[in-house]
Amino acid sequence: METKQYIGEGWKHAILIIGAIVVMLPFYMMVSMSLKSQQEIQSISGGLIGAQETQTFPVCVKTGYSEETCTMKPYQYNYWFAFEKAPIPRYLMNGVIVTLSIFIIQVLVALPCAYALAKLRFYGREFVFSMVLFCLLIPVHGIALPLYVMLAQAGLVDTYSALILPWTISVFGIFLMRQFFMTVPDELIDAARMDGMGEYAIVWKVMLPTAIPALLAFAIFSVVAHWNDYFWPRMVITGNRDLFTPPLGIREFRGGIDSDEFGPMMASIVTVTVPLIVAFIIAQKRFIEGITLTGMK
Amino acid sequence: MHNSKAHIWFIAPAIILMIIILIFPLFLAGGISFTDYNLGNKTFEWVGLENYDKMFNRKTYVKMIWATATYVIVVVPISVVLGLCAAMLLNSLRFGADIYKTIFFLPVMATLLAMAIAWEFTLHPTLGIVNSFLANGCGGVREFILGFHWLPWVDSQESWYAVACANNMDFPYWLKQKNTAIWTVCFIGIWQAFGFNMVLYLAGLTSIPRELYQAAEMDGAKSTWEQFKLVTWPMLGPTTLFVVTITTIRTFQVFDTIEILTKGGPSKTTYVMMYAIFEKAIQQNLTSIGAAITVVFIGFILVLTFFQRYVIEKRVHY
8 A cells, every 4th residue: 555655656746747747848948048159059958058168159249349348158148248238227117116106006996996985984985895896807919009098098008107097096996905895894993083183093003914925916816917927018119119018028039049149038937037037936935826816706 | 774875875886897898799790790790980871690601611711710620639638647657756745846847837827828938949949958859869779769769669760750850950940831830839838728727636636634645545446546536536526526627717818929939920820810800800800700710719718618617517426
């Protein structure tokens, strides 16, 4: 019996390891290419990290740098040259600006509304809630075209506003927070009112602190979605490099796939992809919770 | 009861934004789809159903429907079944489950666009490790397994693998060939989606009470398969329904991989709806036809979601 179980366990691991290899393939390819020299990439040699021989890179010399500057190990060159060629910090900063603005506005709009829907009694509350439920059905990517037309009419294409505005309302956030606030005991709010707190103070000083865990999960959900989003930025940002979010940057790097060197290109892609992946590996549990939030509906 | 008017200030911003950003665009898309309006035009004319007529009769749009349907019909069931299998395997492991979980969830997290490019290189005919792996395996075990030579009806001289080996390593140009492009894109879709489903199924599995398995065993369901049929599958009903709907909705919205890898080609075999909206309305400035596609697209999604709600209410209560 014992040995049979061990054999079973062994088979399971065998299957899962094959699966894991297939899943990791592009990650391997990406990291490997960002470390190797062009020759090694083209001849598919050198394993994961290549030989790392110090050499002079011709493309770099052609760009106008001195031969001395252009002599280094492939991995150094790839990452150094990637930052020379494209304003990667700018792209990353845009990503941070856009995702944070979206998240903060979403919370500013959703939290009071959720509080009102959960804890205040007023005429029309049921109607507002059913409106929220209806809006949950609308996929924002689906209505991208009319939104684009509206933004274009308002002259907002190619601005930060275009990247942020359509996402300022998160009906999912309202719904989630409302469900959460329903579980907060009324006594807590009554006590706050007795202390003379106004409704505004209650929302931000009493409700917000109790909602931190739910808010954190929602933050991850929102930030991951918008950091990775490519469709919407692609629609509304046409050419202004200063407004490129990380995915648009990635697209630009890929531009010269036939002529360019692959090493620096992959290095830029790795740089842009890595922050989220590292964050994920550090705070795995929270991330999985946050991203599968939609599973709580 | 307090009688402040605070609630008005609390709900007003949300209501206004919902109307402007979510509800009005629905009507706007509907309206534009009956006109010949293009962005930048001063005037427009009502053209009735002309845009829809084009959509269902012109070859391009028929291909669009085909590509979208193929993608959804392939990706949804496979990624759901893979997610379930992975979840059940992980659930029965004695050790190491967390590592696999992390690995399988990575594609969900990573920027899809970056990963699409990584796949492009992985599958590249001359630079990619997949084709070099295949080429190095000619005449060996890899050919035997991947060429399906172990199936009794496959002739070991005629299999796709053997033919490619014989023709100077003529392995597929995965993303560039008419007969493989859509399947390759589907594969990337599955690769990306199944980890998400796995996590939802893992949550579903932990909520099944242990006693049910004991009870099933007493009733004579000894084998894993019998227990699966008797307990696991029915108990996972609500999870499955949810997973299928959400995967379908996400799958319908596929865009990133198409835009960066195939641009809808070769010969429109991967011309999915979101890409069609983008190409027609934004790149070619044919706003009205884009709006018609949008309306059909939203129609699909709404029908699906209503279906889910309805079935959840009526059926899946065990």
